[in-house]
Amino acid sequence: MNIKSFSGIKEFFLDNKTVKQTLFKNTAWMVIATGLDRLLRLALFIYVARILGATEYGKFSFALAFISLFVIFYDFGLPSIVTREFSREKDKKEEFYSVISLKILLSLTALILIWLTSFFVADTPEVRRIIFILAVFSMIDGFISILYAFFQAFQKMEYRALIEIIQAILITGIGFFVLFNFPSVENLSNGYLIAASLTLFFALVFFHFKFLPLKIAWQKSVWQKFLTMSWPLGLGALFGVINNYADSVMMGSWNMFAETGWYNAAFKITTVLMIPGALISRSFYPVLSGFFKESKEKFQKAWNYQMDIMIFLAVPSFIGGIIFAPKIIYSFYPDNFIPSVLTLQILIVAAAVIFIHRPLYDAMVASNQQKKIFWITALTSIVNIVLNLILIPRYSLYGAAAATVAANILTVLIFLKYTMKFTPISPFQLNFLYTFFLAAISSFLMYMAIKQPLIYNFNIFLFLIMGSVTYFLAFFGLRYIFKSLSLYGSNK
Numbered sequence: 001m002n003i004k005s006f007s008g009i010k011e012f013f014l015d016n017k018t019v020k021q022t023l024f025k026n027t028a029w030m031v032i033a034t035g036l037d038r039l040l041r042l043a044l045f046i047y048v049a050r051i052l053g054a055t056e057y058g059k060f061s062f063a064l065a066f067i068s069l070f071v072i073f074y075d076f077g078l079p080s081i082v083t084r085e086f087s088r089e090k091d092k093k094e095e096f097y098s099v100i101s102l103k104i105l106l107s108l109t110a111l112i113l114i115w116l117t118s119f120f121v122a123d124t125p126e127v128r129r130i131i132f133i134l135a136v137f138s139m140i141d142g143f144i145s146i147l148y149a150f151f152q153a154f155q156k157m158e159y160r161a162l163i164e165i166i167q168a169i170l171i172t173g174i175g176f177f178v179l180f181n182f183p184s185v186e187n188l189s190n191g192y193l194i195a196a197s198l199t200l201f202f203a204l205v206f207f208h209f210k211f212l213p214l215k216i217a218w219q220k221s222v223w224q225k226f227l228t229m230s231w232p233l234g235l236g237a238l239f240g241v242i243n244n245y246a247d248s249v250m251m252g253s254w255n256m257f258a259e260t261g262w263y264n265a266a267f268k269i270t271t272v273l274m275i276p277g278a279l280i281s282r283s284f285y286p287v288l289s290g291f292f293k294e295s296k297e298k299f300q301k302a303w304n305y306q307m308d309i310m311i312f313l314a315v316p317s318f319i320g321g322i323i324f325a326p327k328i329i330y331s332f333y334p335d336n337f338i339p340s341v342l343t344l345q346i347l348i349v350a351a352a353v354i355f356i357h358r359p360l361y362d363a364m365v366a367s368n369q370q371k372k373i374f375w376i377t378a379l380t381s382i383v384n385i386v387l388n389l390i391l392i393p394r395y396s397l398y399g400a401a402a403a404t405v406a407a408n409i410l411t412v413l414i415f416l417k418y419t420m421k422f423t424p425i426s427p428f429q430l431n432f433l434y435t436f437f438l439a440a441i442s443s444f445l446m447y448m449a450i451k452q453p454l455i456y457n458f459n460i461f462l463f464l465i466m467g468s469v470t471y472f473l474a475f476f477g478l479r480y481i482f483k484s485l486s487l488y489g490s491n492k
Contacts, residue, residue: 030279033161037168038272044175045268046332048188049261051179054336058261060185062252063130065245065264066114066121067138072238073110074142077230078103079149080285080365085229086153087286096150097215098222103146107139121253126186133189140196141167144203151211155286159211163203170195232374239374239381243407246381247388247400256396263397265337266344269328270351273321276313280306281358288366296424299366303425307359308435314355315439316446316471321348323447324463331460339397346401353408360415360427367423376418380411438482442474 049057082099086092114135122128144163151160174191208214248267251260284306291299321328325344329337364373384407391399419427450456450467458466 027279027283029157029161030282031276033157033164033168034279034282035275037164038275040168040172042268042272044172044179045265047176047179049265049333049337051183052185054258054261054265056185056257056261057264058252058257058259059127059130060188061248061264062257062260063127063134063185063189065248065252066118066131067135068241068245069238069249070110070114070135071142071241072235073106073113074139075103075145076106076227077232077235077370078106078226079145081226081230081370082146082149083153083286084289084365085226086150087155087289093212094217095219095222095225096212097217098219099146099226100214101216101218102223102226103143104216107143110142111135111139121249123255130186130189133186133193137189137193137196140193140200144196144200147203147207150207152282152286156211157283159206163199163206166202167195167199170198229370232370232372235374235378239377242381243377243384243404243411246385247392247397247403250388250392251397251400254392259339259397262337262339263343263400265333266329266340266347266401269332269344270321270347273317273348273351274354277310277355277358280309280313281362284359285362285366288362292366292368292424299424300426303359303363304429304431306362307356307427307429307432310355310359311432311435312439312475314352315436316443316467317355318348318352319440319443319447320467320471321345321351324450324467327456327463328460343397343401346398346405350401350405350408353405353412357408357412357415360412360419363419363423363425364415367425369418369422372418372422376411376414380407380414383407383410434482438475438478441478442471445474446471 045057048060052060078099082096086096115132118128118131122131144167148160148163151157171192174195175188178187178191204214248260248264251257251263284302287302288299288306291302322345325348326341329341329344333340361373364370384403387403387406388400391403393399395402416427419425446467449470450463455463455466
């Protein structure tokens with residue numbers, strides 16, 4: 001394919017031609033959109049912490065964490081099932097109209113539940129107002145996600161990317177305007193709501209005229225069909241959210257708002273660190289879903305490729321994150337966020353484990369094993385809650401971080417066992433050892449290069465860019481040498 005001309009470039013990034021080209025195109029768009037979204041939001045959160053302080057930032061983080069516990073009522077696992085089913089049977093678009101009506105009913109149910117339960121976890125009217133405003137924001141954001149799922153099923157990530165970029169710009173722009181002119185957590189929450197409302201309006205208009213005419217249908221048979229398939233993922237997502245946010249909710253409900261702020265300052269950095277893994281997962285999932293019925297050999301090969309990439313990303317994130325956590329925290333936050341340093345170092349371990357977890361999760365969902373995913377996440381969530389109840393009172397935010405690490409390690413170990421037993425995937429491949437070995441050596445070379453005073457004293461963004469470039473050059477240079485010596489295996 002000739003991509004030298006403008007039309008060739010346009011075709012390459014907007015049309016689906018081959019499996020590899022489609023994967024590259026989808027990943028490229030997700031890198032642009034999700035990367036921009038997470039980076040802009042991180043910048044906003046940093047200024048929220050700087051301007052409003054750890055305690056107010058803690059209130060905002062607590063409200064978002066509490067709302068996240070109701071994710072099951074917002075989507076009930078529908079986005080993943082919509083992507084999977086429509087990627088396999090693209091001729092059943094009419095069913096999507098009933099999925100929309102189901103999504104509306106679920107969102108309204110969640111909003112009512114959040115409002116009622118907020119009286120039991122928030123002591124002050126101010127925090128309850130913040131929770132309700134952000135609940136409406138989350139409801140709107142969740143509705144947009146069902147449109148994203150449909151785009152993903154048809155592998156039109158460029159449409160999703162466009163809407164995500166618009167929302168990221170709106171949230172960040174309005175958020176900074178509020179912080180610099182009307183600084184308060186409640187006003188910031190209203191800014192989020194306005195941005196989400198404008199994004200929803202644009203998304204609906206775009207979907208209607210560019211993709212599929214919008215209408216609402218009320219077929220209960222379609223509701224039953226999708227809920228039957230999605231409820232295990234929905235409940236599983238709930239327990240997954242508990243793994244991520246139970247600690248913040250517990251600390252906030254115990255009025256440990258400063259500790260919640262310090263904890264989430266570190267947590268937000270790890271979420272940015274995991275952006276590449278999330279992007280790779282989104283790009284591979286529809287492909288894996290299609291290959292599951294088409295060819296077990298292609299399914300394994302695509303999964304191997306995904307796991308290779310995750311190992312390539314996990315190793316330097318783990319090594320660099322732990323070593324340079326102090327520089328990262330001190331570059332972004334005020335001096336009173338010192339407790340976030342050790343928290344970040346602990347959470348980096350969890351982030352590295354999550355990189356390995358994503359391919360296992362995708363393989364299970366693509367293999368129609370969502371019920372088993374539910375039981376796995378239920379078990380690990382219970383373990384996480386118990387550990388938080390034990391560790392937070394004794395070790396504060398550090399105990400919360402340790403509980404997160406333990407829960408994620410347990411999750412990966414169980415997923416490994418279930419992937420071998422209930423999917424066509426063979427998760428242990430010799431090629432993964434080669435990738436890990438090269439990644440470890442390249443990470444060491446990266447560390448030796450960027451610890452030099454000339455580079456270490458760079459601005460944090462230049463510092464991270466230099467580290468990434470060094471790692472990439474070292475890894476691919478070593479891989480070329482190993483291939484030349486016939487020591488590097490191929491994906492099988």
